Amino acid sequence: MFNTEQPISLDDQIVLMKRYVTFRQRKKMRDFLEYAGYFRASRYGKYLLSYVHVFGNRADTKIFLQLYEFDKQLRLLLFKYCKKAEIYFKSALANAVSLKVGDAGFYLDQQYYTPTKSENDKLKRNKNKNYFDNVFFPDLKDREMNLRKNQLKYPELKEYRTGGSRQNNTLPIWAALSYFEFGTVVMMYSYLRGDLRKEILKYAFRQHGYKKETTKQMDTWLDAVRNLRNYCAHHSMVVGLTSSVVIPDKKDDVHVLLNNTNLYSRLYALKKILREQDSKQLAVDLEKLIRKTKLDIYAMDILPANWKELYDNILPL
Numbered sequence: 001m002f003n004t005e006q007p008i009s010l011d012d013q014i015v016l017m018k019r020y021v022t023f024r025q026r027k028k029m030r031d032f033l034e035y036a037g038y039f040r041a042s043r044y045g046k047y048l049l050s051y052v053h054v055f056g057n058r059a060d061t062k063i064f065l066q067l068y069e070f071d072k073q074l075r076l077l078l079f080k081y082c083k084k085a086e087i088y089f090k091s092a093l094a095n096a097v098s099l100k101v102g103d104a105g106f107y108l109d110q111q112y113y114t115p116t117k118s119e120n121d122k123l124k125r126n127k128n129k130n131y132f133d134n135v136f137f138p139d140l141k142d143r144e145m146n147l148r149k150n151q152l153k154y155p156e157l158k159e160y161r162t163g164g165s166r167q168n169n170t171l172p173i174w175a176a177l178s179y180f181e182f183g184t185v186v187m188m189y190s191y192l193r194g195d196l197r198k199e200i201l202k203y204a205f206r207q208h209g210y211k212k213e214t215t216k217q218m219d220t221w222l223d224a225v226r227n228l229r230n231y232c233a234h235h236s237m238v239v240g241l242t243s244s245v246v247i248p249d250k251k252d253d254v255h256v257l258l259n260n261t262n263l264y265s266r267l268y269a270l271k272k273i274l275r276e277q278d279s280k281q282l283a284v285d286l287e288k289l290i291r292k293t294k295l296d297i298y299a300m301d302i303l304p305a306n307w308k309e310l311y312d313n314i315l316p317l
Contacts, residue, residue, distance in 0.1 A: 013038040020045025023061040032065065043237045044068055054299045063295070070293045071239045077289055078266070079232035081282045085225050085273040086182045089204065093189060094174040096203035097196050104172035108141060113191045118212075128191075136187055144171050147179055154179070182229060186222045205317045213250070214317075220247045224269035238263060239302050251315045264303055264310070271314045283311055 008016070013033045014026055020042065023029050033041055044067055048059040055063070097112070098104050106112045115132035116125040148160045148171055157175070159166045177185060189197060197215040202208060227243045230236075246265040248257040249272065257268050267286075271279040287308065290297060298305040 008038065010034060013041075017041060017045060020049050020058065021061060021064045022058045023064075025061070028061055028065075032068075036068075040235075040237075041068075044071070044239075047237070047240050051300050054296070066293065066295050067239065067300075070289075070295055070297070071237055073289055073292075075232045075235065075238050077282075077285055078228060078238065078270075081270055081274065081278065082225055082229035082232060084275075084278050085270055086185075086229065088275055088278075089189075089222065089273060090177040090182075090185055091174075092204035093185065093200050094177050096200045097192070098173050100196065100199050104174070105170035107173050107176065107188060108144060108170055110137065112193055112196060113137070114193050115191065117190060118194060132191055136191065140184070140188070143180060143184070144176055147171055147176065182226050186219075186226050189222060190219050201317065207317065217247045217249055218272075220245060221269035221272045224266050225273060228266045228270075239300075241266070249315065249317065253313060256310050256313050264307055267307070267311055268314060271311060272317050276316060283308060 010030060010033060014029050016038060017023075017029055017033070021029075044064060048055075048064060048067060052058060059067075097106055101112060103109065113132065115129040117128045119125045119128060147154055148157060151158070151161065157171070158164050160169060160171055161167060189200065192200075194212055194215065197218075198210045198212075201210045201214060201218065223244050224246045228238070228241070231238050231241065231243075241263045242261050243266070244261070246257065246260045246269050248254075248260065248268070257265060259265060267282075270282060274282065290303075295302075297303055304310060
């Protein structure tokens with residue numbers, strides 16, 4: 001593959017940043033670019049440039065660095081709660097399904113999945129089945145095998161290797177999910193049989209009568225949290241985030257989620273998945289972070305001005 005782009009020096013990067021931010025002291029910008037790099041810095045610069053109408057001109061270095069610091073602290077905070085949601089859902093999936101079917105290794109048995117995802121559209125059914133047969137399920141088996149075989153990386157699983165007391169057992173689901181990426185878990189939930197998908201919701205959220213519609217909504221909430229988690233884990237900018245569609249719960253007021261792809265919609269998804277005490281603490285911690293910053297985050301559309309009111313009105317699943 002041919003590449004026409006040329007490397008740019010640090011001095012050139014400083015000049016390029018003047019497209020987005022006004023500054024006199026090159027040293028401060030040089031120090032930041034030396035740390036963060038031009039591409040990362042330019043994301044924040046472009047975001048600020050879209051709010052010239054707020055500042056009356058291009059933002060200065062002070063606002064630029066404040067935005068970066070707020071985004072960094074926001075990433076750390078959201079990552080903390082994404083991990084809580086991930087751990088809670090992994091535990092619910094492992095416990096609910098293994099207890100229901102009486103099989104700790106159910107995830108390696110095709111009878112517990114619906115490869116078509118029960119789609120009505122023939123093209124979608126075939127696409128889902130093809131992915132399950134040729135990508136997802138083979139990869140799942142490979143992941144389990146690699147966990148048991150890799151003695152150097154996973155010495156704690158020695159009981160499941162040759163000579164171990166459980167060498168003939170597949171790795172139980174609660175152990176496997178401790179190592180599987182969240183994306184694998186999200187995909188696993190999407191392919192599980194409908195009755196088992198509902199069983200997980202009943203186990204995690206202590207309610208009954210969940211419909212297929214709710215499991216479809218959960219797919220989008222899980223995907224939203226997975227996506228947000230990846231942004232945070234890879235230090236990507238979350239301010240101004242636009243991502244996958246979140247389907248609202250029909251029990252909620254229609255005004256609770258007016259934009260289903262923005263950063264606030266990720267908060268909506270988190271509240272639906274987190275335990276009640278964690279979802280409440282997330283709002284408390286986020287309010288503290290917002291109070292600490294000197295940025296006008298509402299003028300910059302980082303969150304709705306009434307986000308807390310909207311968040312409090314999200315009904316538990």
